[in-house]
Amino acid sequence: MTRALVQKIVLTLLMLFFSIVMIVPFLWMISTSFKTPAEVFHYPIRWIPADFHWEHHLKIWTGPNSFVHYYLNSLKVALLGTAGAVLLSALAAYGFARIEFKGRNALFLIYLSMMMVPPQVLFVPKFIMFDWAGIYNTHWALILPGMFTIFGVFMMRQFFLSVPYEISEAAFLDGAGHFRIFSRIILPMAKPSLATLAIIDFSWHWNDYENALVFLIDQDLFTVPLGLQNFILENNVDYNGMMAAATAGIIPMILVFLIGQKYIIEGVASSAVKG
């Protein structure tokens, strides 16, 4: 073996070791969710429990405050929010990228500046406004604002700018208008970008704890992060149940990641490099 090959193998093993350190919290979580209470803090750590105990998982998936309920709430909020966000972002991005109209640059500047406003500035007024409009403590308080993502507009605009203009020109000469060009030509070309935005946006909605914390109070409206918090408040020494609940919260994101890995990684990489 050459020296370079040995070096490569050693580095691979080293990086593999550190990557396992990175995912150890997940492994420990899953392992703990199958243990007995006595085994939780047993040291040295028993990665594979002596017996597999399913009752902690059973506990969180059944009964009055079951995760079935939280899952349905989260799915509703995340799917509706994501669908709206992808559609509205694509429409606006097309307007910004491929139509020239009066005030476009000024409007875009307003969008830019809104990116700097932290959510903390908006929570209080939104709370008051939602209360007034009657959507406070309903899922609409998460879904409606969730449909508007400035990041999404930027991302899609970036893609639309990269589509050659000759394509639109040719379509115009054939008598097509903007709506036809958008729906028949540009949107189909943008499928990978749309998928990326959809996955990233879905993960935001699924993981969103802060908005749910501010805008929901009724337990039967709780999304998964709030359900998880609620479980922990009510069962603060049931560590096995806690880890079963955490597993339930994390597994969907791991599945989404495994399925959409290519889109997620490329989307994250391109969005930041292009600024």
Add this chain to the structure above:
Amino acid sequence: MKTSWMKRQQYLGYLFIGPNMLGVLLFFIVPAAYSFYLMFTDYKFMNPDTNFIGMANIRRMLQDEVFYTAIGNTLLFLLSVPLSIGLAFVVAVVLNRSVFLKKTLRALYFMPYITSGVAVAFVWMLLFHPNNGPINGILRSLGVANPPGWLSTMDTSMYAIDIIWIWFMLGYNMIIYLAALQEVSGELLEAAKIDGARTWQTVRTILWPLVSPTTFLLLITGLIMSIKQFGIIQAITQGGPGNSTTVLSLFIYQNAFRYYEMGYASAISWALFLIILLFTAAQWMGQKRWVHY
């Protein structure tokens, strides 16, 4: 040419942007303006009697000890940003050229980022358990007689949060570095090799300067992203023990929704906005200077 067709059907521009603009107006612009107004009032939720009190909230903020504690905690929290970036650079350089299983490794390092949120925070809460947690178990078996109390003691809690945040951000920073490193030409590195440059030298004198715009971008966006974050901290410690993990964004949340001091919370939230504005300005000015090639 290009502009002639782009200017056709101009009115459609408003139709395409209209629906989105309406939402941005309702959920960003109007609330922002409303919050700006609230900053100068003593608005409290459920209290019908709201008065215009001028600069009183801002004066109160500048005299509030907890505000300065929160600023200090925020600075400690932001320490995690450069640390995470530094680690990510090392990981990215190694993954970029000199390992097998590159894609698998990349996915493993990235996983914490996508599974963010409170679920992971609760796992860390147990990992950091001061008496029996696995982290202190390992430390004890390595001969540390009195391992730190992590999240449970005032002088270590912020650092424990930093560790969680470094772990969380690492994968994101790594992905961005990997994308930047792919644009570094292989020829340049080959030339350095022929010149007999050592690996360390190549990294320090060629790679690091070449990716400096990326480093700068990651630093600013990381600072902005982190300074807005409060979910994980609220979930694990609620700002405690004492006020030892009350960062600025959490301080705003608590004033608004624990004490219902919404006028005061609005004033502090605009202080947060000012900090973000400074970071953004630094980004605009720095972008020109930091490009080294």
